[in-house]
Amino acid sequence: MGKRDRAPEPQSWGPRNPQGPTPPPDAWPPPEGPPPSGYQQGGTTPKPKKRHRIFLWLFLAVQILFLIWVITGAASGSGTPEGCRGLTGDDLELCEDAGDVGTTIGVGLVIGLWAAVDIILGFTYLIYRLASRRA
Secondary structure, three states: OOOOOOOOOOOOOOOOOOOOOOOOHHHOOOOOOOOOOOOOOOOOOOOOOOOOOHHHHHHHHHHHHHHHHHHHHHHHOOOOOHHHOOOOOHHHHHHHHHHHHHHHHHHHHHHHHHHHHHHHHHHHHHHHHHHHOOO
């Protein structure tokens, strides 16, 4: 194999150091001029501000309020309603069933309102995040 048959040596791009290997970082001379803005001496970086999660706590408070409302609404339908006292037989059963249907409708409406409020809160949070996003 002659010199023509060998592949050429790979070249590194950029300036070459004619003195030899690069000195270690602690042997570098200090930079000249003032430090860039936002730079702190001592190698510590400034801590980012702690984000307050106000929306999270508001969302959880709404969830707890609706949960309490659903539980108390469902519990209010247990037992014999006042309007059914004194009835017997089929009349008592019909009156209690009507009360149970009313309780079910009421709890269903509360759950529907709960879902609507959650959707509104979700869209509000989405719009807030999009508006406060850094460009």
